[in-house]
Amino acid sequence: xxxxxxxxxxxxxxxxxxASLENQQQYVSTLQLSNDLKISFxxxxxxLQSLSQNNIVSSHRGRNGGxxxxxxxxxxxxxxxxxxxxxxxFFNGCILCLPDCDNEMPCPLHNYWAEIRDDLKSIFENxxxxxxxxxxxxxxxRLMPV
Amino acid sequence: xxxxxxxxxxxxxxxxxxASLENQQQYVSTLQLSNDLKISFxxxxxxLQSLSQNNIVSSHRGRNGGxxxxxxxxxxxxxxxxxxxxxxxFFNGCILCLPDCDNEMPCPLHNYWAEIRDDLKSIFENxxxxxxxxxxxxxxxRLMPV
DNA sequence: TTATTTTCAGACAAATTACTCTTATTTATT
DNA sequence: AATAAATAAGAGTAATTTGTCTGAAAATAA
Numbered sequence: 543x544x545x546x547x548x549x550x551x552x553x554x555x556x557x558x559x560x561a562s563l564e565n566q567q568q569y570v571s572t573l574q575l576s577n578d579l580k581i582s583f584x585x586x587x588x589x590l591q592s593l594s595q596n597n598i599v600s601s602h603r604g605r606n607g608g609x610x611x612x613x614x615x616x617x618x619x620x621x622x623x624x625x626x627x628x629x630x631x632f633f634n635g636c637i638l639c640l641p642d643c644d645n646e647m648p649c650p651l652h653n654y655w656a657e658i659r660d661d662l663k664s665i666f667e668n669x670x671x672x673x674x675x676x677x678x679x680x681x682x683x684r685l686m687p688v
Numbered sequence: 689x690x691x692x693x694x695x696x697x698x699x700x701x702x703x704x705x706x707a708s709l710e711n712q713q714q715y716v717s718t719l720q721l722s723n724d725l726k727i728s729f730x731x732x733x734x735x736l737q738s739l740s741q742n743n744i745v746s747s748h749r750g751r752n753g754g755x756x757x758x759x760x761x762x763x764x765x766x767x768x769x770x771x772x773x774x775x776x777x778f779f780n781g782c783i784l785c786l787p788d789c790d791n792e793m794p795c796p797l798h799n800y801w802a803e804i805r806d807d808l809k810s811i812f813e814n815x816x817x818x819x820x821x822x823x824x825x826x827x828x829x830r831l832m833p834v
Numbered sequence: 835t836t837a838t839t840t841t842c843a844g845a846c847a848a849a850t851t852a853c854t855c856t857t858a859t860t861t862a863t864t
Numbered sequence: 865a866a867t868a869a870a871t872a873a874g875a876g877t878a879a880t881t882t883g884t885c886t887g888a889a890a891a892t893a894a
Contacts, residue, residue: 650824693851748860855874864867
């Protein structure tokens with residue numbers, strides 16, 4: 543099941559990586575991120591630029607440059623990242639791709655899907671990356687293939 | 689959110705259309721399906737060929753030909769259709785695309801995602817197209833854009 | 835000041851998905 | 865037998881996603 547595009551997957555991995563660091567004050571370079579997460583450097587560059595332009599991360603050029611979070615990790619939720627990388631309507635659509643599918647004019651799968659979709663949406667709305675960063679650090683959760 | 693490819697979306701719509709018909713004994717032509725559902729004829733042809741090769745529908749050439757369900761609608765579940773059109777592993781993957789993500793080696797989102805994913809999977813396993821077909825017929829649920 | 839390290843910007847290329855076209859084959863009707 | 869209506873098969877095209885490359889600009893350090 544490909545819920546997210548690669549852009550989002552890599553973007554999430556990168557932001558979660560940063561959120562899992564002890565010291566979030568200093569910049570992390572794209573090179574380090576791409577090496578540690580095994581993501582194509584140039585592709586990741588594009589993704590971080592997009593996150594930077596949308597104020598999820600701030601970037602700094604030159605020596606010791608890189609990206610860091612624009613605000614406290616606990617104030618950044620997963621949905622903000624997805625909204626940037628997939629668009630703000632990501633968690634809204636119909637599973638059969640019918641426009642204006644809702645309780646008034648539902649498709650045959652609307653009842654099943656809307657519930658699942660809204661559950662997923664609220665997880666993404668209510669989960670901040672500080673808690674995830676801590677879990678990664680403390681429980682050794684992984685962000686890359688073995 | 690683009691959960692399914694267009695192939696699956698159109699395939700589901702077409703099969704649900706057939707399941708919603710009063711008389712499921714006679715063949716429905718691809719032309720009728722593509723007209724009524726506003727799906728590209730040639731693209732739908734491909735999708736139905738694939739469903740036909742995988743015994744979801746059986747097809748018949750020539751005059752009065754077309755496709756019909758291979759078995760009783762109540763014996764066809766949504767997951768069978770998706771398994772053909774997206775592959776049998778569709779409801780299994782990790783949301784961060786990590787291979788072998790499970791309780792042993794989870795990604796940071798595994799707990800959230802696995803539950804939602806399995807809920808969705810069991811809906812697709814346990815919903816047959818007869819019940820959906822009836823709902824479409826009785827409640828006038830729609831399968832196309834307004 | 836110069837060299838090095840970094841992001842920024844935009845063009846380019848490959849892969850996948852979505853869709854189209856053409857020809858052949860089968861079946862039923864006249 | 866001839867014609868028309870339908871699917872089958874496979875090649876071809878367009879659009880989108882994914883990934884690559886190059887050169888410029890900025891910041892820091894020597």
